[in-house]
Amino acid sequence: MRTGTPLFPLPTVLFPEGPLPLRVFEPRYVDMVGRCMRDDEPFGVIRIEENGKSSSETQLCRIGTLAIIADWFQSDGGLLGILAIGSLRFQLHATARQPDGLRVGDIEELPPEPRVPLPPEFVSMSSALQHLIQKLDRLYQGIETRFDDASWVSLRLAEILPIGLEHKQHCLELEDPLERLRYLRPLVRLSR
Known part of the structure; x- marks a missing residue:
């Protein structure tokens, strides 16, 4: 404590x-x-x-x-x-x-999230994130990118997507990156 x-x-x-x-x-x-x-x-x-x-x-x-x-x-x-x-x-x-x-x-x-290999079903979400980060180049300059890590991808999507604060808070509280990606999947589709 x-x-x-x-x-x-x-x-x-x-x-x-x-x-x-x-x-x-x-x-x-x-x-x-x-x-x-x-x-x-x-x-x-x-x-x-x-x-x-x-x-x-x-x-x-x-x-x-x-x-x-x-x-x-x-x-x-x-x-x-x-x-x-x-x-x-x-x-x-x-x-x-x-x-x-x-x-x-x-x-x-709380313990840090472990790195989790990105399952194939979420590769399109990682690709969308790469595109978003290129647009936000200055803000993410110097930050290590891990587009093959489900934890990193899910946290960055939750951070960048134009979703309500209650959705962002829910994503922060989730401890499973795959559950977070499943939660975000329909929101990624809506934001395109």
């Missing part, structure tokens, strides 16, 4: 090994990024549940992804920009608020 992990609640889902560009402007998150960079520690990206409540009452999903800061820059407007890369998934057990409003959590790191 990892205690006191800084959390960055967002209306998005970060997947293991996936890129997440962020512009950081709230002081609590600027401080958090500084601490994470200084201490070489990750922070947790966790999706905000859609419940219509105010930000102080927002509910968080129970599964998120640890993020490692891969790069940072200062934008023209003075905002801090970072590129975070997803690491391990985690299960959130408890949260607390620090005096500055930053949420921290007690989390349990």
